[in-house]
Amino acid sequence: MLEITNLHARVGDKPILKGINLSVGAGEVHAIMGPNGSGKSTLSSVLAGHGDYEVTDGSIIYQGQDLLDLEPEERARAGVFLSFQYPVEVPGVKNIYLLKSALNAKRAHMGLDEINPVEFLKLVREKLTLMKMDESFLHRNINQGFSGGEKKRNEILQMQLLEPTLALLDETDSGLDVDALRIVGDGINHLRAPERSFVMVTHYQRLLDHVKPDRVHVLADGQIKASGDFSLAMQLEKEGYEGLLQNA
Amino acid sequence: MSALQSLQGLAKNASAAATLADIGLPTPRLEGWKYLSLRTLENTEFAAPQARAAITALGEYDVPGFQAARLVWVNGQFQPKLSDSVDGVFVSESPTDWDRVPVNRDGFCAANAAAGNLIQFSIAPGLSLPLHCLFLSVAEDAPVAAQPRIQWKIAANAQVTLLEQHAGGAGNLVNSVQSFDLARDAGVTRYKLMSAKGDYNTAQTRADVDANARFENHVLDLGGKLHRDEIQVALNAEHAFTRLNGLSCVNGREVSDSHTRIEHRVPNTTSAQHYRGIADGRGKSVFNGVVVIEKDAQKSATEQKNANLLLSDKAEINPKPELQIHADDVTASHGSTVGNLDPAQLFYLRQRGIGLAEARALLTFAFAEQIAEALPSEALARAVEKRLATVLPAVEVIGDVIE
Numbered sequence: 001m002l003e004i005t006n007l008h009a010r011v012g013d014k015p016i017l018k019g020i021n022l023s024v025g026a027g028e029v030h031a032i033m034g035p036n037g038s039g040k041s042t043l044s045s046v047l048a049g050h051g052d053y054e055v056t057d058g059s060i061i062y063q064g065q066d067l068l069d070l071e072p073e074e075r076a077r078a079g080v081f082l083s084f085q086y087p088v089e090v091p092g093v094k095n096i097y098l099l100k101s102a103l104n105a106k107r108a109h110m111g112l113d114e115i116n117p118v119e120f121l122k123l124v125r126e127k128l129t130l131m132k133m134d135e136s137f138l139h140r141n142i143n144q145g146f147s148g149g150e151k152k153r154n155e156i157l158q159m160q161l162l163e164p165t166l167a168l169l170d171e172t173d174s175g176l177d178v179d180a181l182r183i184v185g186d187g188i189n190h191l192r193a194p195e196r197s198f199v200m201v202t203h204y205q206r207l208l209d210h211v212k213p214d215r216v217h218v219l220a221d222g223q224i225k226a227s228g229d230f231s232l233a234m235q236l237e238k239e240g241y242e243g244l245l246q247n248a
Numbered sequence: 249m250s251a252l253q254s255l256q257g258l259a260k261n262a263s264a265a266a267t268l269a270d271i272g273l274p275t276p277r278l279e280g281w282k283y284l285s286l287r288t289l290e291n292t293e294f295a296a297p298q299a300r301a302a303i304t305a306l307g308e309y310d311v312p313g314f315q316a317a318r319l320v321w322v323n324g325q326f327q328p329k330l331s332d333s334v335d336g337v338f339v340s341e342s343p344t345d346w347d348r349v350p351v352n353r354d355g356f357c358a359a360n361a362a363a364g365n366l367i368q369f370s371i372a373p374g375l376s377l378p379l380h381c382l383f384l385s386v387a388e389d390a391p392v393a394a395q396p397r398i399q400w401k402i403a404a405n406a407q408v409t410l411l412e413q414h415a416g417g418a419g420n421l422v423n424s425v426q427s428f429d430l431a432r433d434a435g436v437t438r439y440k441l442m443s444a445k446g447d448y449n450t451a452q453t454r455a456d457v458d459a460n461a462r463f464e465n466h467v468l469d470l471g472g473k474l475h476r477d478e479i480q481v482a483l484n485a486e487h488a489f490t491r492l493n494g495l496s497c498v499n500g501r502e503v504s505d506s507h508t509r510i511e512h513r514v515p516n517t518t519s520a521q522h523y524r525g526i527a528d529g530r531g532k533s534v535f536n537g538v539v540v541i542e543k544d545a546q547k548s549a550t551e552q553k554n555a556n557l558l559l560s561d562k563a564e565i566n567p568k569p570e571l572q573i574h575a576d577d578v579t580a581s582h583g584s585t586v587g588n589l590d591p592a593q594l595f596y597l598r599q600r601g602i603g604l605a606e607a608r609a610l611l612t613f614a615f616a617e618q619i620a621e622a623l624p625s626e627a628l629a630r631a632v633e634k635r636l637a638t639v640l641p642a643v644e645v646i647g648d649v650i651e
Contacts, residue, residue: 098600
């Protein structure tokens with residue numbers, strides 16, 4: 001599904017990723033954990049094609065194609081979805097327009113016609129119910145005036161609708177209260193499938209209690225320093241990053 | 249013959265004509281006119297309007313959903329026969345001039361006064377009604393100087409929604425002066441819809457607002473050869489309120505030049521402004537917003553927002569907020585920005601699969617939409633959105649959004 005080899009990336013002159021190697025198989029859930037400034041968010045941004053980051057070495061192969069050759073929108077249409085750490089507010093554009101355009105862009109890529117309005121509304125309502133959001137969210141401007149929790153739920157709502165093949169979740173648990181965390185966790189679990197992979201970037205173990213990863217990686221100073229199964233996350237919770245990285 | 253000479257030749261009022269001869273037309277050396285080049289205008293000879301053309305099909309200027317009695321001007325001349333008469337609206341063609349816009353304010357004000365087209369509309373107390381003022385600019389043998397001069401007397405507690413629409417655009421000079429006098433508890437919501445692209449349009453508006461009265465103005469300028477819009481509002485008694493909003497979209501070599509001045513003269517007066525400009529091509533957009541809070545106008549509040557989107561290297565934006573606060577217990581805020589589309593918003597939309605061109609079109613529309621969606625009239629909001637679809641890039645995208 002995803003094969004990252006010796007990935008180096010920088011912002012301006014500052015190297016952030018310094019040789020990442022990561023292999024994610026179909027249907028797997030990987031957690032990338034690490035202290036602040038380790039490069040976690042950079043990794044998800046680079047995968048999504050954010051223009052602020054320059055890849056200086058290495059490769060990212062996604063479903064057999066070189067991801068670095070694709071524009072952000074091409075990656076999205078090919079099934080790469082990023083749940084933003086800070087979902088962007090877009091005043092003047094209604095949520096429903098984004099949902100519809102995004103879905104139709106993906107359908108066009110798959111050679112399908114635009115979804116018919118009735119079917120679309122039915123589908124969206126179903127997803128709204130799942131995320132415990134009411135219909136008024138559709139007619140509000142994208143993320144404008146949403147609380148932190150609402151923004152994160154709106155991200156997962158979009159993910160539900162777009163059914164990506166590779167979901168990148170960047171600090172999706174940050175700023176969520178216990179109830180919202182459960183809703184978001186359920187929303188992610190609901191999408192788990194043999195053909196769909198997840199890369200969850202997180203600082204804390206909180207989300208992992210809801211969405212249990214197959215693999216856990218610890219990122220520090222732009223490199224993966226340790227990998228293991230779920231027990232690594234538990235060890236991390238006990239020893240902290242410093243303790244674990246010293247022993248690694 | 250120069251524009252100035254031709255305008256002098258059209259004068260019916262000798263003293264205003266003398267003022268015009270004395271001060272001439274404005275030049276970029278004047279602070280308030282420094283971004284405006286009047287060269288082509290200056291070299292045009294303007295004739296007196298005859299307004300003989302047979303006008304039909306006025307319905308084509310209607311805004312769907314906006315039902316209103318119609319008042320019609322053709323090339324600056326009021327047309328009683330084309331206009332509806334409305335109970336409670338009194339028309340006087342020979343009123344006493346209030347002269348709240350001084351004749352010597354600038355050459356255009358002098359030329360307007362000299363042309364002598366003064367007309368007054370009085371709205372009866374307590375009346376509530378919408379009016380559609382249609383200013384048609386039609387072609388005559390040569391470019392003409394259309395110079396409407398209007399006094400609006402809004403009696404106590406009357407509420408008027410006024411759609412002022414400029415249409416046609418036959419290469420004329422449309423130079424208007426309007427004064428609004430709002431008695432206590434009265435309200436005016438005015439929409440100025442510019443859709444006469446080929447004219448030189450200069451406008452001077454003055455509003456005097458009494459206690460607890462409200463003057464609200466929305467200028468919707470979606471491009472034209474030269475649009476100059478100047479508004480002055482005096483908040484003369486407590487709890488007077490004004491809102492001045494504006495949207496301008498210029499492209500090609502179009503010019504939109506907006507100037508506002510709000511005077512808080514007494515305590516407890518409130519004003520709000522929100523102007524947005526989009527400049528593409530070699531277009532030029534100016535916003536000069538002056539707010540004066542006088543010494544005695546304590547507990548007054550003013551808010552001024554101005555945002556501009558610069559879409560091309562050759563386009564030009566000139567924002568100039570100007571707050572003059574002489575009282576110490578007031579609430580005042582202002583902000584002015586000029587920028588390109590927000591890269592974070594662009595990336596967000598692209599990450600959802602929306603292509604770059606479409607994302608750009610969407611965000612440009614969204615920028616303008618923040619003025620359009622705030623219009624109190626739903627019908628006008630829809631009409632403006634539809635017009636935006638014709639002047640902004642990627643019509644089909646916008647068509648989808650406004651459905």
